[in-house]
Amino acid sequence: MSAPPRQQANQQVNRPDPAPSRLKYRLERLMLTPMFRLALRVGIPAVIGFGAASWYFSYEEHRTQVVDTVAHIRNQIETRPEFMVNLMAIDGASSGVSDDIREIVPLDFPISSFDLDLDHMRGTITGLDAVKSAELRIRQGGVLQIDVTERVPVALWRHAGALELLDMDGVHVGPATRRSERPNLPVIAGRGADGHVPEAMALIRAAAPLTDRMRGLVRMGERRWDVVLDRGQRIMLPETGAVRALERALAMDAAVDMLGRDIAAVDLRLPRRPTLRLASGAVEQYWRIKALETGEQQQ
Numbered sequence: 001m002s003a004p005p006r007q008q009a010n011q012q013v014n015r016p017d018p019a020p021s022r023l024k025y026r027l028e029r030l031m032l033t034p035m036f037r038l039a040l041r042v043g044i045p046a047v048i049g050f051g052a053a054s055w056y057f058s059y060e061e062h063r064t065q066v067v068d069t070v071a072h073i074r075n076q077i078e079t080r081p082e083f084m085v086n087l088m089a090i091d092g093a094s095s096g097v098s099d100d101i102r103e104i105v106p107l108d109f110p111i112s113s114f115d116l117d118l119d120h121m122r123g124t125i126t127g128l129d130a131v132k133s134a135e136l137r138i139r140q141g142g143v144l145q146i147d148v149t150e151r152v153p154v155a156l157w158r159h160a161g162a163l164e165l166l167d168m169d170g171v172h173v174g175p176a177t178r179r180s181e182r183p184n185l186p187v188i189a190g191r192g193a194d195g196h197v198p199e200a201m202a203l204i205r206a207a208a209p210l211t212d213r214m215r216g217l218v219r220m221g222e223r224r225w226d227v228v229l230d231r232g233q234r235i236m237l238p239e240t241g242a243v244r245a246l247e248r249a250l251a252m253d254a255a256v257d258m259l260g261r262d263i264a265a266v267d268l269r270l271p272r273r274p275t276l277r278l279a280s281g282a283v284e285q286y287w288r289i290k291a292l293e294t295g296e297q298q299q
Contacts, residue, residue: 078114086110086142093148097130101146104128113138129172155197156182158189158216170197190219199242203227206246210259224269232279234265245271 030036057063077083086109090098105121118136125134125146135147153165153173165173165182172194176182186204193200200217207214207227215228225242227235237245245268253259258266258276267275 078112083113084110084142085113085116085138085144088144088146089139090146090148093131093146093150097128097148097150100128100130101125101148107144110142116144129174132167153182153185154201156185156187157194158187159191159193164194166194166197168197168201170194186214187216188219189216190222192222193217193219196225200225202243203237203246206243207250209250209254213259229259232264233259236265236267236269238269238271241271249274 057066085107088102088105088107088109090101093101104124104127107116116138122134122136125131125136125148130150131148132151133149137145139145151167151171151173154168155166156176156179157164157166163176163179165176165185166188167173179187186200188194188197188200196219203217203225204214210227210229213229213231213233215230218226218228220226220236224239225237227237227246229235235246235249249258249266249268252266252274262279263276264279265277267277
């Protein structure tokens with residue numbers, strides 16, 4: 001037999017309310033916030049981990065133990081046979097330069113490749129005057145390979161009573177004790193000559209017909225060149241267009257044997273007015289001839 005309608009209505013009214021409480025509602029809304037979820041997932045564990053690590057490392061013995069352990073593991077890895085360098089090979093360098101490299105880069109083999117600062121070593125090696133560039137690498141088998149490109153000297157620079165070897169860029173390659181050591185290299189002299197080596201080499205190539213007579217080039221006043229020949233002769237070149245002026249002087253010499261005559265200098269500093277300077281003996285001979293001519297005319 002079913003309950004009366006009034007009793008059924010009361011039973012429906014007294015059922016628990018399914019809506020959450022205010023606190024539970026706020027917590028659920030809070031859990032829907034991305035920043036709150038991130039704080040729960042990352043922030044709180046990070047704070048706990050940081051606190052635990054700070055507490056652990058606050059003790060000196062704990063810090064020492066961790067440092068020693070890391071150093072021991074690192075040493076075991078770095079000293080493995082596959083990471084050890086046992087010898088050094090130098091290619092592209094002369095015996096003297098090779099000896100200099102071994103002297104300025106002293107290494108006690110075997111040594112771990114982790115202990116080699118290749119960039120610093122490269123800078124030290126290229127600091128040598130005779131070295132233009134260097135490449136360093138560690139080959140298989142524990143070999144430190146050094147490939148050297150040496151500077152090629154093209155001229156001897158006589159300066160302050162000494163001889164210096166220069167490359168095409170005017171960089172000092174090294175000293176030379178005497179001229180006979182490099183008889184195949186031309187000689188340049190004068191202050192500032194090392195800064196104009198390319199122009200000097202162009203003049204030397206242009207003066208090829210005078211190779212047997214040429215003694216060298218002299219930089220005058222740090223502005224221009226003089227070509228020095230045997231018998232005390234000079235070709236004085238202008239500041240600009242020196243190669244063209246020298247070629248013009250050689251053309252004149254080929255036409256009338258100008259440099260074979262008794263002259264001291266060919267002055268080409270003024271391109272439109274070349275001047276010949278006679279030697280002292282030729283001047284005396286000239287005036288003697290003029291005197292004879294004048295005496296004949298007076299008679």
